Amino acid sequence: MPLNSHNIVILLGTRGSVPVSGEQYLKYGGATLSVFLRLGGTPLVIDCGTGLFSLLPQLAPDERALPVLLSHAHADHLLGLTMAPVMFDEAAQLDIYGAAREGETAERQAGRLFTPPLWPVGISKLPAKTVFHELRPGELPGGISLDVTEGVHPGGVSVMRISGGGKSVVYCSDCCLDEAVFPKIRSFAASCDLLICDGQYTPEEWPTRSGFGHSTWQMASALAAECLARRLRIVHHAPFRSDAELDEMQNSLINIYPGRDFSFGRDGEEIVL
Ligand SMILES: [Zn+2]
Numbered sequence: 001m002p003l004n005s006h007n008i009v010i011l012l013g014t015r016g017s018v019p020v021s022g023e024q025y026l027k028y029g030g031a032t033l034s035v036f037l038r039l040g041g042t043p044l045v046i047d048c049g050t051g052l053f054s055l056l057p058q059l060a061p062d063e064r065a066l067p068v069l070l071s072h073a074h075a076d077h078l079l080g081l082t083m084a085p086v087m088f089d090e091a092a093q094l095d096i097y098g099a100a101r102e103g104e105t106a107e108r109q110a111g112r113l114f115t116p117p118l119w120p121v122g123i124s125k126l127p128a129k130t131v132f133h134e135l136r137p138g139e140l141p142g143g144i145s146l147d148v149t150e151g152v153h154p155g156g157v158s159v160m161r162i163s164g165g166g167k168s169v170v171y172c173s174d175c176c177l178d179e180a181v182f183p184k185i186r187s188f189a190a191s192c193d194l195l196i197c198d199g200q201y202t203p204e205e206w207p208t209r210s211g212f213g214h215s216t217w218q219m220a221s222a223l224a225a226e227c228l229a230r231r232l233r234i235v236h237h238a239p240f241r242s243d244a245e246l247d248e249m250q251n252s253l254i255n256i257y258p259g260r261d262f263s264f265g266r267d268g269e270e271i272v273l
């Protein structure tokens with residue numbers, strides 16, 4: 001693993017909605033969304049799905065305090081906070097930035113999941129320290145700058161542009177790229193080095209799932225092409241989507257956009273920017 005790369009993204013988890021396991025998921029993986037970034041040498045994490053269980057080897061001993069950006073508080077983006085190894089590291093401090101929604105801070109939103117009868121142990125009881133902050137555009141420690149815009153998703157979602165080390169990464173998961181929001185996100189993501197985008201569904205599935213707050217992979221790739229993203233990784237794979245189906249979709253994607261670095265993300269994939 002090129003741990004010393006100044007600008008690197010590791011897709012810790014790429015599955016959407018619920019974690020899955022089984023031999024049909026070995027290539028793309030079954031862990032829900034979590035992404036590790038190191039920009040200009042500064043580490044940070046986006047979302048805390050079960051992919052967060054793979055976090056720790058990437059961190060140097062003096063990097064146990066790191067910012068975590070939460071797109072929203074749906075369970076598939078929080079489940080890693082239950083028992084991921086980093087939560088049992090006494091030296092770890094996660095500064096979690098999330099948007100207040102419907103009058104509730106991100107801490108209260110997340111707290112609903114980690115409360116009996118849904119879960120026995122609150123995250124504040126775990127050895128790692130967690131400190132919640134309001135998610136706002138601006139500067140984060142370590143020379144990272146953050147821009148935020150609202151996407152289209154039940155309950156709301158923060159679409160984020162993270163810049164540092166001369167590179168920018170746009171994270172647009174759990175967003176229905178409908179005609180109304182598409183132009184806004186296209187400008188927001190313009191010329192980014194990497195677009196990580198929700199492309200959960202196929203056009204055939206779309207009619208029965210259009211209100212679920214996700215996009216088709218064609219919407220995601222159209223966004224990447226139109227905003228001139230240098231790379232695209234499609235994420236939030238449907239829980240029922242097998243490796244074979246994702247391979248087929250990947251072949252179609254390459255045929256539509258030959259020569260572009262566009263692909264379906266895989267758990268553990270490392271992207272050097
Ligand atoms: Zn999700």
Ligand SMILES: [Zn+2]
Nearest residue numbers: 072074153174
């Ligand atoms: Zn969601």
